[in-house]
Amino acid sequence: MAKIVILGGSFAGLTAAFDLKRKLKDKAEVIVISKTKNFVFIPSLIWVPFKWRKPEDISFELRPVLEKKGIKFVHAEATRILPESNRVETTSGVYDYDFLLIATGPDLNFSEVEGLGPQDGYTTSICNVEHALHAGERWEEFVKSPGPIVIGATQKASCFGAAYEYVFNIEYAARKAGIRDKVEITFITSEPFLGNFGIGGVGSSQKMTEYFFKKLGIRGITNVAIEKITEDKLFLSNGQVLPFKYAMIIPPFLGVKAIRDSGLGNEAGFIPVDSTYRHLNYDNIYAAGVAVAVKYPEPTPIPIGVPKTGYMSEVMARVAAENIASKVLGKNHESKLSFEDIAPLCVMDAGNMGVLLVASRVFKPRKYHILFPGPWSHWVKVWFEKYYLWKMRNGYTQLP
The missing domain is CATH 3.50.50.100 (FAD/NAD(P)-binding domain)
Incomplete structure (x- = not known):
């Protein structure tokens, strides 16, 4: 055997x-x-x-x-x-x-940037359950005394999708909490352009992401590294210094x-x-x-x-x-x-909205790509979560 x-x-x-x-x-x-x-x-x-x-x-x-x-x-x-x-x-x-x-x-790898991370730094994370719970504790404190928010991903990071989903969800959460007018939201990323996602972009993903950022009042800063983080400031490689009261940064x-x-x-x-x-x-x-x-x-x-x-x-x-x-x-x-x-398949949630992304292969050139934005995408992700947990609980990995 x-x-x-x-x-x-x-x-x-x-x-x-x-x-x-x-x-x-x-x-x-x-x-x-x-x-x-x-x-x-x-x-x-x-x-x-x-x-x-x-x-x-x-x-x-x-x-x-x-x-x-x-x-x-x-x-x-x-x-x-x-x-x-x-x-x-x-x-x-x-x-x-x-x-x-x-x-x-x-x-x-939180050690990539001084001051990064929930344990020895000043930022939150959603990479595991413990970090997500800690991010929630910080969010509850933030709602009582709001200020600038910075969401993003560091140099060498790869999980860009989670950063995008989180910035859209935190914008939605701020609206639901009645504090959106008191909150400036900035998204920072090492990607060369918004909507790159670490795969070179998919179809009109750059234009679509830029449109949603403008519509929701989210400032996007691309092509930057984070040099260090203090208790209330992020120092970027382009010389900008961003104040924050809440930050969630995806590490490498x-x-x-x-x-x-x-x-x-x-x-x-x-x-x-x-x-x-x-x-x-x-x-x-x-x-x-x-x-x-x-x-x-x-x-x-x-x-x-x-x-x-x-x-x-x-x-x-x-x-x-x-x-x-x-x-x-x-x-x-x-x-x-x-x-x-591999033909990537992804549902990116944006609070009460979302985008379904399908392509023929991870990197260009691609034979086809599909981007479907809309509120139904949120419910597709909710359904898929339930389906996937049921599938894995029962060991039905032969199913899609």
Whole structure:
């Protein structure tokens, strides 16, 4: 019986685990090792600070869901990978493997900018549940004594979509709280233009984003890095100094420490893979999701990263799982799909509005692209959240 170890229990890890167990049944032991005990629908964290969602509304425990399908769950953090001996060291012991799938997600690199982050800095974050709850506490304080708001993403950041969704939602929340006329909202980004999204833009995304910013009275500043942050000011690389009373800034991502300490990744700790999502140097190690190394296709004045969304993570995991299963079953077939050829699908929420984004591939040139703005997009995201949580609770990863 093959032993398959999966590091991570989010979009990529959970998808791969269910796919592998369904394909291999008793021909493989599938083990999921995750430092978090819950699956969280991360796209809905934008609503938690405003109490439009509670953490329990968008999460579920991994152990019962996985064990119901015959998948072993280990609540522990991987500390080191020993690829030459096919072993993973964790906080709960050592695990051998025949195949390893790395789906660990990121570490948040708040140290990129002095004063960044909710722990040792002055800004909030919505990158995990704890940060989103802290952002909510700060929002409650802010509503009592409003002032300037700054939302955005730093140099080397990649999760631009969350920053855009949050700036639109905070504008909507300010209107609902009756303080919009007391609040100046500024959006800062390392992108070369608004609506780039880390993928070079999609169709008329630049014009559409600029239109919405103008309509809602949001000031946009592009192509800037953040030099430092103090208690009430952000210092930008273009010389501007922005005062704030509330700031949410998306940090750059790194590969997790276990990968950085194991020498399996690039300089940022992300895993280099081929179009089968197999490690370039190890035939029995695969990666999917945020853990995968991806470069923006062309230089930008300020360095930016490429988003690896939940949907993209799920697609990568399916390809990796198919290839691991083929090897276990002794088949010669390899499934291939380069990251840039994934057809992105995204619903960006904007409070009571939204935009549906569909394209033929991540980067240009594209055969087609579709942008559908409108209030219905908000309800599509609400529906998709419910559907996706139901799907994953039941292990139905064969569904769209």
